[in-house]
Structures are given as structure tokens and as C-alpha cells.
Amino acid sequence: MTRLLSLSSALAMAAGMAAAQDAEPLRIGAAVYGLNAEFMQIWSAALEQHPSVQDGSVEVTVFDGRYDALVQQDQFETMITEGYDAIIFVPIDIEAGAAAVQAAADAGIPVIGSNTRVNSDLLTAYVGSNDVESGRMEAEYVLGQIGCEEGGNVVILEGPIGQSAQIQRLEGNQEALAACPNVTVLEQQTANWSRAEAQTLMENWLTTHGDTIDGVIGQNDEMALGAIEAIKGAGLNVSDFAIAGIDGITDALNAVKAGEMQSILQDANAQAQGALDLAIFHASGMPEGWEPQSEIWAQYPDMPWNDGADKEYNVPWTPVTAENVDALLATRQ
Structure with missing residues (x-):
């Protein structure tokens, strides 16, 4: 009987793993205000380095807003039409971006703000700096x-x-x-x-x-x-x-x-990966006990995950000094 139960458990586990492998990856869009400068390039690259993107369970598409609120609005409409599971938003305009958030909320798509803010109560959460x-x-x-x-x-x-x-x-x-x-x-x-x-x-x-x-x-x-x-x-x-x-x-x-x-x-990596963790969490239905995958939460203990329940997560600033500049430069190699 014990051997039969063990065999049954093993088969169930294998079936679960196979199902997980066959599951469609979450599709998350990142609407950023523009990609001409290095900071947003670093921010966008951090999404691709997130563990869930690396293991294939999440697909991220970055949309270049070209510093135009109307372009960002059109990109939201594209993501809504194509049924994205969540959107990360870095708006060019604090007021104009509210219409895009409203459209996504009406479609039942969670929107996580990052780096820059939008005046909307419909934003699911925000990860940025003060x-x-x-x-x-x-x-x-x-x-x-x-x-x-x-x-x-x-x-x-x-x-x-x-x-x-x-x-x-x-x-x-x-x-x-x-x-x-x-x-x-x-x-x-x-x-x-x-x-x-x-x-x-x-x-x-x-x-x-x-x-x-x-x-x-x-x-x-x-x-x-x-x-x-x-x-x-x-x-x-x-x-x-x-x-x-x-x-x-x-x-x-x-x-x-x-x-x-x-x-x-301004830690672009922490802002981007923190926002992606929240996007995954909300797109997955906020499962109980879910743990974020990025290492940034351990890097900033003063910004705890709190079971993904907070509306706002503030990444600390780091003044660049003669003492830390070489270490910071080493991260850009």
C-alpha cells in the first residue's frame, strides 16, 4: 500500500510539473515614457533579467512611449486589445496618463506604476522613489x-x-x-x-x-x-x-x-524588478503565500514586501560618493 501511495504521489507531482511547463506564460507589458536615454534603458533591461522572465514563466514586452502621452495611450489600447495580463506604467505626463489607467482598469487589467507617477486612484500599486x-x-x-x-x-x-x-x-x-x-x-x-x-x-x-x-x-x-x-x-x-x-x-x-x-x-533595477514582481502577483490573482522572485527585496530591507499588500513601495536613494563610485561603476561592466 505504501509503495502504491508513493507511486501515486510521484505521478501526481510529475503531472503537476508537466502542466506547469505547458502553461502559457503571463504576458506583461511595460509602457515607458521613452528609451532614448540610459536610465530607462537600464530600467528596461532589468525586466529581462528578472528570474521569472529568465525561466520563461513570464513574457515582457517593452513599449517605447517616445515621450508622447498620446503614443502611450495608443500602446495601452494595443495591450488591452491583445489581452495582456498586467501592465507596468512609466508615464510621461502625470495627468494625461490617468485615461490610460482608466481604460486598463475597465478591462480588468492591473496597472503597476513605476519610476514616474500618474494621478489615478485606479493604479494597483507603485514602485519608485521619492x-x-x-x-x-x-x-x-x-x-x-x-x-x-x-x-x-x-x-x-x-x-x-x-x-x-x-x-x-x-x-x-x-x-x-x-x-x-x-x-x-x-x-x-x-x-x-x-x-x-x-x-x-x-x-x-x-x-x-x-x-x-x-x-x-x-x-x-x-x-x-x-x-x-x-x-x-x-x-x-x-x-x-x-x-x-x-x-x-x-x-x-x-x-x-x-x-x-x-x-x-536612482535604482532602476529595483524599481523595474519590484514593479514586475507586483505585476506577476496581481496578474496571478494574488495567491496566498506567493513570494517575490527578485533579490531586490533582500537588498532593501527597509522596503519590505508585506505580502504584496502595500499600495506604494519607495526605493531609497543612494548618494554617489568617492567611496562607492567604483563599486557602482563595476555594476555597469
Whole structure:
């Protein structure tokens, strides 16, 4: 009898494994605002490195939103029509993206936000970082370098107007500036996360204001790096300017190592893989006892999984320093 039971159990287990192998993989779409720059390229690549994608139980398709809210809306309609199991959303516009979330919710498809935010109560969950905090941190660095009490002049390179990161990082910038009334903001304009646009703006500002500019607050690294190129092109010394950015992209890490700027690492890998774990969990019907597959939850114990029940998961920022820059660069090899 014992042998018969053991045989029966073995057959049942084999049948279950075969069924699991034959099961159709979950189809998850990632609608990202744009793929021109390194940060979102790192974010997207992290999805492909997720264990569930690697073992074939999940298929991920990344849609390039081309920095256009209407393009993202069309991509949502495609995913809804094709019956995707879940969507990860990185919106270009905090308000316009709400219509896309509404359409997915009406179709019964869970939407997980990541990196940038959308004003919608229908979002299933969100995995990102506190952009107000990073905006304050970068501005405080610049102000600390030029001297809050002594005063000086700064310029601000903003992200795309209407995207949550632009809105919230500017809020953080302004919080820091409010504590330094002797510091003047000479110019403030969007460069749309673009290194080339930021370089052009900075060239114009240097022509207008010359060497009276003391600091550059770049709301991302690409724009800070564009400002550095403009400064070099004008024959000025980068060391005469206090420059900060956000993201921790490879060129910025090298610039930090060279003493040209300050950067704050935004962990694209954690944001993307955390969002994918939540997308899998909700697409699977939130099974009891389900455990996330990514290692990022162990990496950030202050951001516990909590059985997938939280609406918001905030990935901590990591200031790039002389002490950790080589280790961070090693991860880009």
C-alpha cells in the first residue's frame, strides 16, 4: 500500500510539473515614457533579467512611449486589445496618463506604476522613489558648495513639464532654495531630460550671464552632463561651478569620479524588478503565500514586501560618493 501511495504521489507531482511547463506564460507589458536615454534603458533591461522572465514563466514586452502621452495611450489600447495580463506604467505626463489607467482598469487589467507617477486612484500599486527628496538633496549639495549665507547664482534644468519627476524634484529644489534667500535663480527651464537640449540652454545662459553662474541644478544626470559640456565648450573650468544631477547613469558616475559633479543614484533595477514582481502577483490573482522572485527585496530591507499588500513601495536613494563610485561603476561592466 505504501509503495502504491508513493507511486501515486510521484505521478501526481510529475503531472503537476508537466502542466506547469505547458502553461502559457503571463504576458506583461511595460509602457515607458521613452528609451532614448540610459536610465530607462537600464530600467528596461532589468525586466529581462528578472528570474521569472529568465525561466520563461513570464513574457515582457517593452513599449517605447517616445515621450508622447498620446503614443502611450495608443500602446495601452494595443495591450488591452491583445489581452495582456498586467501592465507596468512609466508615464510621461502625470495627468494625461490617468485615461490610460482608466481604460486598463475597465478591462480588468492591473496597472503597476513605476519610476514616474500618474494621478489615478485606479493604479494597483507603485514602485519608485521619492522625487521631492532627491530634488532637495541635489539642491542642498549645490547650495552647500556655493555657500548658502554668502549667496550666489544658480540655474535649474528641469525635466519635461507635467511629468511627476519634474514637478516633485522642482518642489524639492525649491524647499532647499527657500532656506537660502541670498541665492538667486537666474534661469529655470526644461531641457526634457536631454543632454543635447541642456547643453544648448547652458550655452545660451553662459552667453547671457557669463561667469556669474555659480551652480547648476540638473533634475537628471543627462542634463547636468549637458551643462558640463557647455562649460567646457566655453573654455571655462568645470571646477568653478557646483553641479548636481540625479540617476547615477554611467557617464555621471565617471564625472563624479573626476570631481566634476554630484549625482544621486536612482535604482532602476529595483524599481523595474519590484514593479514586475507586483505585476506577476496581481496578474496571478494574488495567491496566498506567493513570494517575490527578485533579490531586490533582500537588498532593501527597509522596503519590505508585506505580502504584496502595500499600495506604494519607495526605493531609497543612494548618494554617489568617492567611496562607492567604483563599486557602482563595476555594476555597469
